[in-house]
Amino acid sequence: MTRLKDAVEHIAKAIISQKDYLNMLDKAIGDGDHGNNMAIGFTAALEDIENMNDDGNPSKVLKAIGTAFSENVGGAAGPLYAAAFNRASKACDENTSFTIDSVIKVLGEAIEAIKKRGRVKPGEKTMLDVLLPVYEVFVKGKEKDMTLFQCLGEASRAAKEGADYTRTISASKGRASYLGIRSIGHQDPGATSSLIMVRELYNFFQR
Template structure:
């Protein structure tokens, strides 16, 4: 929805303002800095949820300047666990969890198969997109959308959408820098 998009834009503008100060730091520090920057400017539940996502992700990969597939799995598992813990959402509640969970599952599979990092992220991004689209027929059980009840059916969840876009951004960045 527009409110979520505006808040996410505001939050990631704050992230971009903070990144020059940590560009020479390890990936964990960069992710934690992004998480801290997201908490305040993003309204509603989005700030704490995405802040937790990035802070937990950063905590999972301390002192790393390059990431293996195993690191990516640990990073996104920690991010997902943080979001589930903070938001108390489950799969099929029509939330960001519906995009993140299948992406993490796909990262685990790709890592076990030994595919390269770009391919692992490509598969995870496809899974996140499928999870995002899968929210359309769902009735929202968490968040503001849950107040709409049956009227939430037929609309894509904004949090699942922004979560998919985060996976896509990871893929685009890694694809460009490998």
């Protein structure tokens, strides 16, 4: 089960490598520290995961990421990602494996946690504008008997479209909401970090 650990490491390194880009996006409509916060969270998560006795347990891995974010990351996105990963971990058991069904279950729980913690809904220029279309890809993929890899490819494209969509709408949550319609034209940094995670998961399995 080293593959799960490797996938997380790949995603974490991708986030960390794009720290400055995420900061730049956040500087336009927020505090300018989203990249730093994401890098701090994933660096802490990697340290915890590497010290695990059983890194093949998806619940433990997701819990480690959630705990790392809750204990080390502030800002707007930190608590949302913490809530998402912690609730996702509770949706897993020792028999959970990487399948379309498990993605639907785990991602669905993560989305509900974000909705509850952030009191957000689609169309408010947040990470939900990426994660909900990704979730819908897996639901429709199951109906169409698509493979997991096919769903990941479609999810990566849907995530990109979702992040692009955030440029066209005004923010109504967080610091960006203070800008009102002036936030239009700027891509949401939280949506972008979610895009990177989805895209890099696909890239990892594409190798």
